[in-house]
Amino acid sequence: MTDMLQKLKNAVRSRSIHVAYVDTGSCNGCDIEVLACLSPRYDLEQYGIYVHNNPREADILLVIGCCTPQWEDKLKGIWEKIPEPKAAIAIGNCPVSGCVFNREGSYVNPPASKHIPIAASVPGCPPRPTEIIRAVLSLAPTIFADYEEKRQ
Numbered sequence: 001m002t003d004m005l006q007k008l009k010n011a012v013r014s015r016s017i018h019v020a021y022v023d024t025g026s027c028n029g030c031d032i033e034v035l036a037c038l039s040p041r042y043d044l045e046q047y048g049i050y051v052h053n054n055p056r057e058a059d060i061l062l063v064i065g066c067c068t069p070q071w072e073d074k075l076k077g078i079w080e081k082i083p084e085p086k087a088a089i090a091i092g093n094c095p096v097s098g099c100v101f102n103r104e105g106s107y108v109n110p111p112a113s114k115h116i117p118i119a120a121s122v123p124g125c126p127p128r129p130t131e132i133i134r135a136v137l138s139l140a141p142t143i144f145a146d147y148e149e150k151r152q
């Protein structure tokens with residue numbers, strides 16, 4: 001593939017990002033912020049980011065919640081179904097660090113990076129929609145560029 005075609009492919013991919021999200025046991029605070037990204041106020045799709053829940057068509061996985069035992073294997077399974085190039089972003093303090101739930105004898109098993117590779121984190125309880133959108137937009141060009149370089 002010529003350099004120009006490759007640049008074009010990367011440019012298109014960096015502005016046509018398919019996102020799936022998984023809630024591994026949240027209080028729903030972070031879910032509401034992700035849903036707010038789709039509202040007219042933040043209008044996620046104006047940036048070329050499309051949310052749907054088919055991991056086989058996703059580029060980026062948003063992980064929410066503090067990883068309950070029921071979700072550990074399911075999270076890995078969803079991650080494996082996403083085709084390369086791919087990346088996961090931890091949304092909120094729960095998957096980033098476990099926050100108050102990360103203590104001795106806790107029922108849950110955070111952070112999400114224990115279970116799948118996490119490329120970026122958006123801390124906050126919950127984080128703002130603008131921070132979630134910024135994380136997706138800043139990560140996408142990097143994953144696609146790196147992938148093309150690795151394939152050469």
Ligand code: SF4
Nearest residue numbers: 026029092093094125
């Ligand atoms: S980070 Fe905060 S708002 Fe988000 S799921 Fe955890 S407790 Fe809820």
